[in-house]
Amino acid sequence: MSDVVMAEIRKDYLYHLVLKGERADGRAFDEYREIVLETGPIRKADGSALVKLGKTQVIVGVKIQPGEPFSDTPNKGVIITNAELVPLASPSFEPGPPNEVGIELARVVDRGVRESGAIDLESLCITPGEKVWIVFIDVHVLDDCGNLMDASSLGAIAALMTATIPAQQYGLGEDYPLPVKDVPVATTAVEFGDAIIFDPDTDEESVADTKLTVITTADGSVCGMQKSGPGFISQDHIYRIVDIACERAKEIREKFLEV
Amino acid sequence: MIGMDEKLSFFKNGVRLDGRRPDELRPIKIEVGVLARADGSCYMEMGDNKVIAAVYGPREVHPRHLQEATRAIVRYRYNMASFSVEERKRPGPDRRSNEVSKVSREALEPVILTSYFPKSVVDVFVEVLQADAGTRTAGINAASVALADAGIPMKSLISSCAAGKVDGEIVLDPMKIEDNLGEADVPIAMTPNGDITLLQMDGRLTPEEFRKALTMAKAGCEQIYEIQRKVLVDRYSSMDEPESCDEVEGLSEEEI
Amino acid sequence: MDRMDRNVVVPGDLLSDDPKKAGEGTYVKDGKVCSLLYGMASSYKDKVRVIPLAGKYVPSPGDTVVGTVQDIVFSNWIVNINSPYEGLLHISELPRKIEMNEMSRYLRIGSSVMIRVKDVDSTMKVELTLNDRRLGILTRGRVAEISPTRVPRLIGKGGSMINMLKKELNCNIFVGQNGRIWVDGNDDDMDLALKTILIIEKEAHTTGLTDRILEFLRVEKEARS
Numbered sequence: 001m002s003d004v005v006m007a008e009i010r011k012d013y014l015y016h017l018v019l020k021g022e023r024a025d026g027r028a029f030d031e032y033r034e035i036v037l038e039t040g041p042i043r044k045a046d047g048s049a050l051v052k053l054g055k056t057q058v059i060v061g062v063k064i065q066p067g068e069p070f071s072d073t074p075n076k077g078v079i080i081t082n083a084e085l086v087p088l089a090s091p092s093f094e095p096g097p098p099n100e101v102g103i104e105l106a107r108v109v110d111r112g113v114r115e116s117g118a119i120d121l122e123s124l125c126i127t128p129g130e131k132v133w134i135v136f137i138d139v140h141v142l143d144d145c146g147n148l149m150d151a152s153s154l155g156a157i158a159a160l161m162t163a164t165i166p167a168q169q170y171g172l173g174e175d176y177p178l179p180v181k182d183v184p185v186a187t188t189a190v191e192f193g194d195a196i197i198f199d200p201d202t203d204e205e206s207v208a209d210t211k212l213t214v215i216t217t218a219d220g221s222v223c224g225m226q227k228s229g230p231g232f233i234s235q236d237h238i239y240r241i242v243d244i245a246c247e248r249a250k251e252i253r254e255k256f257l258e259v
Numbered sequence: 260m261i262g263m264d265e266k267l268s269f270f271k272n273g274v275r276l277d278g279r280r281p282d283e284l285r286p287i288k289i290e291v292g293v294l295a296r297a298d299g300s301c302y303m304e305m306g307d308n309k310v311i312a313a314v315y316g317p318r319e320v321h322p323r324h325l326q327e328a329t330r331a332i333v334r335y336r337y338n339m340a341s342f343s344v345e346e347r348k349r350p351g352p353d354r355r356s357n358e359v360s361k362v363s364r365e366a367l368e369p370v371i372l373t374s375y376f377p378k379s380v381v382d383v384f385v386e387v388l389q390a391d392a393g394t395r396t397a398g399i400n401a402a403s404v405a406l407a408d409a410g411i412p413m414k415s416l417i418s419s420c421a422a423g424k425v426d427g428e429i430v431l432d433p434m435k436i437e438d439n440l441g442e443a444d445v446p447i448a449m450t451p452n453g454d455i456t457l458l459q460m461d462g463r464l465t466p467e468e469f470r471k472a473l474t475m476a477k478a479g480c481e482q483i484y485e486i487q488r489k490v491l492v493d494r495y496s497s498m499d500e501p502e503s504c505d506e507v508e509g510l511s512e513e514e515i
Numbered sequence: 516m517d518r519m520d521r522n523v524v525v526p527g528d529l530l531s532d533d534p535k536k537a538g539e540g541t542y543v544k545d546g547k548v549c550s551l552l553y554g555m556a557s558s559y560k561d562k563v564r565v566i567p568l569a570g571k572y573v574p575s576p577g578d579t580v581v582g583t584v585q586d587i588v589f590s591n592w593i594v595n596i597n598s599p600y601e602g603l604l605h606i607s608e609l610p611r612k613i614e615m616n617e618m619s620r621y622l623r624i625g626s627s628v629m630i631r632v633k634d635v636d637s638t639m640k641v642e643l644t645l646n647d648r649r650l651g652i653l654t655r656g657r658v659a660e661i662s663p664t665r666v667p668r669l670i671g672k673g674g675s676m677i678n679m680l681k682k683e684l685n686c687n688i689f690v691g692q693n694g695r696i697w698v699d700g701n702d703d704d705m706d707l708a709l710k711t712i713l714i715i716e717k718e719a720h721t722t723g724l725t726d727r728i729l730e731f732l733r734v735e736k737e738a739r740s
Contacts, residue, residue, distance in 0.1 A: 004595055007583040008625040013657055042389050043307065045342040055295040059388060061342025084350055086338060088313040088384035090296050095336055097351060138341045138350070140386065142311065143294045299569065317571055317599040328638060370526070372551060376573070378639050379599040407525055407553035410570025410664065414542065414551070415527025451527055491553055492523045495568065495720065 003092050006206055014207050018195045024203065025054075030244050032199040037154065037256045039162040047163025047178065051155040054201065055145035060137065060155035062163045064178065066126060066170050067134040077124020077132040081110035083139035083152060090144040104228065108149055108186070109139060109156045111224040112215040116184035118157065123179055126172060133165060135178070146201035149213045149226075153186035158257065183257050184223055185249035188213040189241045191233055196241055198248060212238065214245035218253060222246075269425040269437060276437075277306075281430045284420065284479055289401070289490045291408050299409025303401040305420075306434055307391035309343075312401035314409040317379035325380070330373040332380050335364035337398055339387040359395045366399050366419065366448040366457035372412040381411060392438035396420045399448050399457065404487050416487055417456060419448035420479040422472035424464060429471045431479045445472045449480050522557075524550040530563045538562030554664075555720055568720075572598045572663035572693040574641045578632040579650070581658055581695035582643070584622050590615055592622050594630065597660065597693040600639045604630065608644040627653040629689055629697060656687070656699030659709045661716040663694035668719040669712065676715070676725060683732045684708045707735055 017023060027033070033054030042048035047062035069076060083106035087093045098106065113119060124133040137159070139152045163178040190200045190208035197204055200211065210231030215224035222242060227233060274280060285306030294300035297313035304310075320326045337360045341348045352360075364383070371381065383406065385398035396419035403417040423433035425441040433441055443462025449455050464472060524530070530541055531548040538559055540552045550556060554567040574580070574596060582594035582602055594602040604622075606615060613621055622628065629651055633644040645651065661669065669690055670677050681688050686700030686708045698708045711728060718724055 005583060005585050005625050007627045007658060008623070009627050009653060009656065009658060011625070042309070042340075042342055044345060044389050044391075048342065057294070059340070061340060063342050063347040065347060082341070082350055084340070086384065086386055087315075087336065087382070088294070088297065088311065088386050091315055091318070095352075136341065136347050138347075140340045140342075140388070142386070143296055145295055298571070319599060319601070376571075376599060377637075408569060410552065410554075410567045412540075412551040413526035414544070414549070416525060488525050491525045495523045495555075 003206075006203070010203070011207055014203060015193065018192045018197070023197065025201065027199075029195055030198045030248065032248065032252070033201070035154070035252065035256060037158055039158050045159070046166055047159040047161075049155045049158035049162070051151045051158070053147060053151040053154075053199065055143060056147060056151050057141075057143040058148065058151040058155050059140045059142055060152065060159040061140065062156075062159045062178075063136040063138070064163065064165050065134050065136070066131050066172070069125070069129065069132040073121070074129035075125045075132075076121035077119070078134045079110065079114060079119060079121070079137065080134065081106045081113070081137040081139070081156070083109065083141070085141050085144070085148075089141040093141075093144070104226070105148055105152060106139060108213055108215075108224065108226050109137065109152050111226075112153050112184035112186055113137065113156060113160065115223040116182040116215070116217045118160065118180050118182040118184055120179060120181055135160075135163075144202065146203075146205050147188055147199050149188045149211075149228075150186050150199060153184065153215065154252065154256070157183055157185070161257065183218045183253050184215050185252050185257070186213050186215045186224075187245040187248045187252075189245070191231065191237055196237060196244070198244065212241050214242050214249075216246050216249040220246055220250070269430075269441075270428070275430065277434060281428055282475055282478065284432045284482055285434060287483065287486050289404060289486060291404055291490055291494055297405070297409075299405040299407070299411070301401040301404040301408060303397050303404075305393055305397040305400070305432070307389060308387070308394050308397045309389040310394060310397045310401050311386050311388060312398060312405040313384045314381065314402070314405045314411065315384070316381040316409070317376035317411075318382070320378065320380040326378045329377050331371075331376040331378075333364055333368050333371055333373065333383065334380060335360050335367070335383045335385070335402070337363055337385045337387070337395065339390060339394070343387045343390045359398075362457055362459065363395055363399050363402070367402060367406065367417055369454075369456050370414040370417060370450060371406065372414070375412050381406070381409075392433055392435040393421055393446070396446050396448070400483055400487060404491065407491055415450045415452070416484060417448050417450060418480040418484040418487060419446065419457060420476055420483055421446035422476040422479070424462065424468060424472065429468060429475055431475050443468075443472070445469070445476060447473065447476045447480065449477060451481070451484050453477060522555055524556045524565060525553050526550055528556075530556055530565070536561065536563045538564035540565030540567060566667075567664045569662055570664050572596070574598055574600060574602065574632045574635050574693070576632055576634055578692040579689075580630060580632065580693040581653070581689070581691035581697050582628050582630050582693075584624050584626045584628070586624060587618055587622075590618075592618070594628065594643060596630075596632075596641070596643075597663070597691075597695055598641075600635075600641050602630070602632070602641040602643040604628075604643040604645065608633065608642075608646050610646050610648070622652065627658060627697075629653055629691070653697055656697055657705050657709060659696045659698065659712045661694050661696065661712060663692065665716045665719045666690060666692055666694055668724070669696070669715050671725065676728070679725065679729065680708065680711065683729070683736075684711070703739065707732070707739075710735075 036052040045061035299314035399419040448457035
């Protein structure tokens with residue numbers, strides 16, 4: 001489906017608001033929409049989470065199964081992250097294999113989990129060189145009202161933190177919780193003229209041509225970043241986004257991920 | 260897991276493993292209007308099945324060569340989330356989901372007034388978030404409510420459920436274990452008048468057993484219909500008689 | 516068995532045993548009038564009709580709508596009119612004559628217009644016109660979008676609701692039949708206008724709405740001063 005061209009008077013209005021220091025839904029520039037997190041909605045998954053970020057809804061399921069390790073890392077488990085932008089979630093999503101937007105989303109979610117060291121891959125080894133646990137993280141977008149990066153990343157870590165390794169099912173001993181060692185949180189901002197706006201909704205995303213996602217760990221380090229979109233972004237803005245991102249991520253971590 | 264060779268009784272004192280009578284449906288939960296972007300939507304639980312349906316349209320058809328000059332086309336996409344089943348499913352369509360999509364679309368098409376919207380498309384998307392036997396029937400039920408929610412003109416709603424045979428007995432709305440180890444499965448969909456719009460059958464039944472299964476499934480559909488209808492009506496139950504207002508009127512001079 | 520008493524009806528609900536009563540949003544089967552829509556059933560003149568609670572705008576000749584230019588192709592502007600069908604505005608349908616090479620100077624992609632449906636043919640080709648002094652390009656103001664099914668309620672009987680809003684809100688308001696509402700005034704008035712329009716959309720089918728809106732506006736304006 002081709003996207004509908006946004007009316008210029010709508011764009012003008014959004015810019016006009018930003019000049020006044022306001023947003024269409026009344027939020028402050030660095031304010032998130034209401035977040036609702038439900039863990040464990042999918043009993044058949046080994047871990048799952050439903051995230052509502054304003055009207056955006058994402059469900060993440062984690063499946064853990066034994067499989068073969070990669071030959072260059074024989075004593076490490078495997079993480080495979082996939083994101084489905086199913087056409088149910090937006091008039092602009094089309095059926096078919098993931099396009100570059102879906103793949104980028106999956107890779108950024110994956111980067112947060114992987115680079116933060118949240119999952120100790122060596123602890124997922126069952127028999128070196130033969131059998132390891134494979135952790136599948138599947139992001140299923142249900143309603144795209146903006147900022148899928150943050151919603152999906154939050155869903156992924158929440159699902160992992162409540163996941164169980166189904167050892168019994170495979171005759172490998174008792175089930176046990178998936179050990180999670182860090183809590184990466186992604187925060188995304190867009191540039192709107194001179195202003196920086198966090199947690200953009202669909203309108204804000206379509207007016208701004210550039211966004212920056214910053215993923216931070218529990219100790220306040222940055223473990224992943226992604227500039228997305230065809231625009232410029234200044235060094236000064238990048239520094240400001242990173243600073244605010246650390247604060248917002250800390251709040252989200254403390255409120256929803258009990259760390 | 261219970262193997263086929265292990266003799267398992269599906270009944271204890273006349274009730275099923277989950278405590279249901281043979282002719283009893285699993286618990287049903289329906290919510291309407293759950294998605295902001297879609298024109299109509301519905302979330303449904305039937306036992307352990309969790310499905311969500313969205314309707315977009317009528318809208319422009321892309322690619323254009325699919326357009327039909329005198330009617331809207333209906334597309335239906337049934338898709339299972341990879342985490343919806345015991346063993347992770349590879350994402351994307353397969354032969355089974357293609358077939359389910361086709362028969363589900365054909366279960367709904369007979370009631371949709373496609374001639375009202377020539378050249379357009381009504382897209383129905385069903386995502387299975389958790390599967391436990393009967394996902395296609397849950398999907399059709401949710402899609403039917405989502406179509407109504409989107410304001411699509413229809414002759415009626417469609418309701419759907421299955422009957423099966425386990426331990427030689429006909430049962431309504433089989434759950435996973437009954438479906439896996441049972442002797443037959445008969446999913447149907449129908450209008451409130453009893454006209455059948457979906458009928459599939461697999462397994463082995465005598466003609467008499469089939470009659471019994473169909474009768475039982477139809478009775479199940481009647482119960483589901485009442486729930487579907489109630490959810491839609493209750494959504495606006497706080498409303499009273501609408502204040503009278505004119506037909507959609509043209510603007511008069513002084514309004515401009 | 517007659518479900519009229521419940522008012523909210525779903526497709527297939529029986530409305531009347533008298534086929535002569537079949538009105539808008541209904542169909543007749545085996546001599547019985549049934550609902551085609553999820554909506555509110557009511558008697559209107561000597562018919563039974565169903566007003567839908569949702570649905571897309573289908574253009575019909577004479578409608579005035581708010582559109583956005585999506586593309587310029589040959590001598591036509593392609594205009595999104597919030598409908599399954601896009602509108603075509605031919606270069607000859609402007610109030611003054613312009614040349615093909617100056618089309619995008621007059622109306623760009625992204626421009627909003629208050630425009631009239633001139634003709635709709637059987638293949639749903641929708642022709643638009645700007646050739647009326649009351650139509651034109653919208654360069655100021657804001658556009659709210661509501662369900663086209665709520666448009667009659669926003670206008671009200673004989674324009675009662677919309678006239679009240681214009682008077683109370685100090686705004687110029689234009690209600691497009693396609694559910695797009697153009698509002699022009701000062702910033703605060705427009706904010707309140709858009710807020711009010713969304714309340715009317717949400718509560719379109721409740722009683723005493725006009726009085727409640729009046730009261731809402733009184734409280735809001737008091738808070739502002």
